[in-house]
Amino acid sequence: MGQAQTQQQQDIVRVNEHLNYLQKTATTAAHHVYGNQEEVQFLVKCPKCNSQQFDDQLGRITNCFQCKLVFSVNDGQIQIKQDSTQLEDKRTSQMIETQFPYLENVTFYVNKTKLDPALIKDNVIDFQRLINNVLLPYFSVRQRVLESGIKFSIGAFEFRVVGGFPAKGIIIKQTQIYCYGYYIQETTRRVKILSRMSSQYLDSEIKSYFTVNPKENQIIQDSTIRINSQKLLILQCENASGKIDRNSIIESIPNVQNLRDVKLSCIKCPVQFSTYQSQKDRIKDAIRRAIIIPYFSGLTRYIEKGQILRISDFEFQVHMIEDHGLVVPNQTQIDIDIISPMQQQRIQQYRQNDQLMVSNLVPNRRSELHRQHAQQIEALHRLLNTFILLNENQQLLLSLRNNRTSEEQINQLPVRQISMEFINQHQNDDNLIKCMICLEDYQENQIVRTMPCWHYFHQDCIDKWLHKSTQCPICKTEVDIDLQMEEISMQMQQ
Numbered sequence: 001m002g003q004a005q006t007q008q009q010q011d012i013v014r015v016n017e018h019l020n021y022l023q024k025t026a027t028t029a030a031h032h033v034y035g036n037q038e039e040v041q042f043l044v045k046c047p048k049c050n051s052q053q054f055d056d057q058l059g060r061i062t063n064c065f066q067c068k069l070v071f072s073v074n075d076g077q078i079q080i081k082q083d084s085t086q087l088e089d090k091r092t093s094q095m096i097e098t099q100f101p102y103l104e105n106v107t108f109y110v111n112k113t114k115l116d117p118a119l120i121k122d123n124v125i126d127f128q129r130l131i132n133n134v135l136l137p138y139f140s141v142r143q144r145v146l147e148s149g150i151k152f153s154i155g156a157f158e159f160r161v162v163g164g165f166p167a168k169g170i171i172i173k174q175t176q177i178y179c180y181g182y183y184i185q186e187t188t189r190r191v192k193i194l195s196r197m198s199s200q201y202l203d204s205e206i207k208s209y210f211t212v213n214p215k216e217n218q219i220i221q222d223s224t225i226r227i228n229s230q231k232l233l234i235l236q237c238e239n240a241s242g243k244i245d246r247n248s249i250i251e252s253i254p255n256v257q258n259l260r261d262v263k264l265s266c267i268k269c270p271v272q273f274s275t276y277q278s279q280k281d282r283i284k285d286a287i288r289r290a291i292i293i294p295y296f297s298g299l300t301r302y303i304e305k306g307q308i309l310r311i312s313d314f315e316f317q318v319h320m321i322e323d324h325g326l327v328v329p330n331q332t333q334i335d336i337d338i339i340s341p342m343q344q345q346r347i348q349q350y351r352q353n354d355q356l357m358v359s360n361l362v363p364n365r366r367s368e369l370h371r372q373h374a375q376q377i378e379a380l381h382r383l384l385n386t387f388i389l390l391n392e393n394q395q396l397l398l399s400l401r402n403n404r405t406s407e408e409q410i411n412q413l414p415v416r417q418i419s420m421e422f423i424n425q426h427q428n429d430d431n432l433i434k435c436m437i438c439l440e441d442y443q444e445n446q447i448v449r450t451m452p453c454w455h456y457f458h459q460d461c462i463d464k465w466l467h468k469s470t471q472c473p474i475c476k477t478e479v480d481i482d483l484q485m486e487e488i489s490m491q492m493q494q
Contacts (some may be wrong), residue, residue: 009073014185020427021493023028023326027127028180028290028291028294028295029290030176030178030294031131031178032173032174032176033139033140033171033173033175036474037138037139037140037142038141039142044073046064046069046071047080048067049064049067049069049151051067074390075126098171100168100169101164101169101170103164103169103171103172103175103430104164104165104166104176105165105176105178106146106163106164106175106178107164107181108162108179109160109181109182109220109241110125110130110157110179110181110182111157111158111160111182111184111185112182112183112184113181113185113186113329114156114253125182127180130157130179131177131179134155135154135159135177135179138154139177143170143171144169144170144171145170146163147168148161148163148164148167148224149162149225154447159179160183160218160223161180162298162299163298164298165329171257176294178298178299180295180312181220182241183218183220183240183241185218185264186236186243186246187242187245188219188241188242188243189247189248190236190248190249190251191234191238191244191249191250191251192234192236193232193252194235194253194254194256194302195253195254195404196252196254196477197232197252197453197475197477198476199250199379199478199488200475201249201475201477202252204245204477205209205227205228205475206243206250209227209228217243219242219243220234220241221236221237221302222299222300222301230455231304235256236302254395256324256325257322257326258328258331258332259320259322259325259332260332260333261332261333261335262293262318262319262320263318263320263335263336264309264318264319264334264335264337265316265317265336265337266314266315266336266337266338267285267308267315268313268315269313269314269338270313270314280338284336288334291312291314292334292336295309296329296332296334297329299329300327300329302324302326303318303320303323303326303327304318304323304325305318305319305320306318313326319337405467405469405470405479408464409466409479410449410463410467413451413452413462413479414449415447415459416456417445417448419445420444421442423444435448435457435458435461437462437473438458440458446458447459449463451472451479452477452479453472453474453477455475455477457473466479
């Protein structure tokens with residue numbers, strides 16, 4: 001009996017050591033600003049015309065919304081930029097509202113290609129040093145406004161805000177600050193994006209947008225991007241980040257449901273956990289708070305059944321009823337299962353044996369297997385594309401037969417007048433100066449109506465079309481294209 005009590009006491013000591021380990025070494029753990037932040041007014045006067053400009057305190061290059069003077073503001077100091085080609089932020093709208101909510105949490109990713117080599121060892125980034133030596137001192141000096149999706153620099157380091165709640169606000173001492181991921185500037189070859197647009201038109205629209213706005217060409221998995229006022233969620237991205245070029249394959253995924261519950265089995269742990277159930281519960285709760293919650297905080301993450309999540313020094317396998325779905329913070333219930341050390345060893349041994357069998361294949365045999373596998377994949381892709389085409393055509397026919405847009409919805413779509421300046425400016429692009437319904441060129445002073453997908457047509461032409469269909473005649477986008485993204489955005493803010 002006494003020996004059992006001694007063993008249990010030793011186990012409790014070991015558990016406490018594990019908890020301290022999680023708090024000190026987990027790269028996903030939350031950090032907080034220290035010191036006394038200076039409270040600042042987020043307005044500054046233009047040095048040329050004295051108009052009030054919004055100062056986000058991030059040192060980004062902007063321009064005056066009145067006199068168009070190009071300048072940057074860094075910690076309250078204005079620097080005039082002589083070369084207008086340096087402009088990074090093309091938004092010129094007047095911002096005079098200075099009341100912003102406080103951020104509950106915010107997640108940063110760092111540009112690995114611009115990272116100090118001293119912070120990388122064995123291809124692993126020392127996020128603890130990066131946060132303590134770069135991020136926290138920067139935000140401890142004064143209050144700063146952050147918004148999801150923006151890029152900013154601290155010295156030679158470059159960061160992006162990939163998520164947070166709310167989507168825009170001020171960092172204060174109570175804000176939970178996370179930085180455990182990085183992005184790269186290499187080209188990505190395959191991307192999956194949540195959108196109701198067909199893959200063909202989504203591919204064309206995104207590539208056209210990034211051609212015109214090359215400095216915004218950076219996508220990160222599980223974060224959002226804005227393309228022509230549309231908010232798009234990146235579901236999957238090769239290497240989890242990258243840039244899009246003309247050879248990148250962009251796939252549109254129209255329907256991805258939010259998950260109610262998910263179970264994560266811990267298949268790799270940096271320490272050996274307790275065998276007592278009561279201590280396991282403490283460990284599970286600590287892992288949930290230090291590893292899992294920060295990983296999903298502020299982001300809507302796309303996961304698949306059987307997927308392996310590598311978070312900090314842990315590996316988790318995803319178990320769920322659905323084949324795939326979205327984990328929405330504060331809505332998806334995440335359960336954790338800690339398997340025994342013996343089971344962990346069996347899993348690792350199985351994975352090592354599997355890799356060994358692949359590496360020991362005869363080269364010719366391995367090449368033949370790769371060739372056969374590639375042929376099978378290509379055949380499946382052809383078959384899948386055929387089904388997709390048939391389904392799209394069927395959906396279009398059904399919508400034309402059974403659906404019609406209400407008069408109220410049609411009247412809510414904006415109209416504008418075509419000017420001769422617009423025609424001259426886009427005379428080399430038939431898609432912009434020709435109505436794709438009647439195929440006639442636009443004439444000066446003609447009225448066009450714009451769809452939510454930003455395609456526009458003669459008002460009479462599109463009105464007749466919408467009385468028979470709810471979809472854009474070009475890209476088949478529904479009139480309520482933003483509905484799904486708005487639902488996700490509202491859920492994230494709850």
